[in-house]
Amino acid sequence: MEQLQILELIEKAGPFNIQQIKEETGMLVKQITPILHRMQEAFLIYEDQYDGEWDRGWYKFAEMFPEVDPNKYTRLEALKIVLQRFAYRIVWFDTAMAKSFYKIPEKEIKLAVGELVTEGILIISDSGYMLKSDAELLENYEPKVMSFVYAIHRNDFIYKAHEHVLKEMAKQLTEGLEYDHEPLQYLLIDGEFHGASVGHFRNGPYDLNDIVCDLPDAESRKNEIVEAIRIVNYGKMPSRFMGKEL
Numbered sequence: 204m205e206q207l208q209i210l211e212l213i214e215k216a217g218p219f220n221i222q223q224i225k226e227e228t229g230m231l232v233k234q235i236t237p238i239l240h241r242m243q244e245a246f247l248i249y250e251d252q253y254d255g256e257w258d259r260g261w262y263k264f265a266e267m268f269p270e271v272d273p274n275k276y277t278r279l280e281a282l283k284i285v286l287q288r289f290a291y292r293i294v295w296f297d298t299a300m301a302k303s304f305y306k307i308p309e310k311e312i313k314l315a316v317g318e319l320v321t322e323g324i325l326i327i328s329d330s331g332y333m334l335k336s337d338a339e340l341l342e343n344y345e346p347k348v349m350s351f352v353y354a355i356h357r358n359d360f361i362y363k364a365h366e367h368v369l370k371e372m373a374k375q376l377t378e379g380l381e382y383d384h385e386p387l388q389y390l391l392i393d394g395e396f397h398g399a400s401v402g403h404f405r406n407g408p409y410d411l412n413d414i415v416c417d418l419p420d421a422e423s424r425k426n427e428i429v430e431a432i433r434i435v436n437y438g439k440m441p442s443r444f445m446g447k448e449l
Contacts, residue, residue: 205230206238213248218260246273282307282315287324290334293364297331303367304360352424352431354388354400362389365396373399376415380446383412388435390428392418400432400441411441421445 205228212227213219219227224235239261242248249264264271276284289301298316302309316332319325325332355362362369369389376398377384383403390398398416402409414432418424425444432441443449 206242209238210242210247213261214263218262220258220260222258279315282311283319286315286319290325290332292360294337295328295331295333299367300364304364349393351393352427353391354431354435355391356388369396376417377401383410388432390416408439409436411436411439413443413446414441416445
């Protein structure tokens, strides 16, 4: 009922931003936002992102993109297309990673992956999959020794594909901390995730309360790790490193 109310409002008098929808319907922002996202996923409405403003307008999808046919592909056909794009960007993946990124039931992903393997587009590699063309490129590849520290934002593609394991890692590393310890950025060290900056999210500078890390030699790489966090937080320093004040 609420979804229909918002859709009819946009269709008859849109565009509206979330604040305007709130004023027109009397609904709360926390009620409105998930409804808008569901209708966006169903190609019913579109969020204007041209101006970069925080509170953007929502339009009828068909009005903005009259040439698009949402029924051009079946769900399975569309999933097979996006999984090939996913494999191209991440190289190796398993179905749990694809589920984490696309928020689609793993049962559907396994069906699509199975067809792509049968068609010779994907190949099975260890316990996951990769494009056959990538496997051919990697046949004579010799891995290089990596040495770097990156602080990865939670909107990053790599994070989204590993979200299911990174949340659990952060939970274990922050257990028992008495101060705010929401994961803010994740530490990608030498090609593997090993920790996170934690604190309190704000629409502005975060509260950087600590850096947690499970790297055996974390202390010896303390300066690298702190600097990586500082760079992505506009020069702001974390308050602690592995529980010790800086």
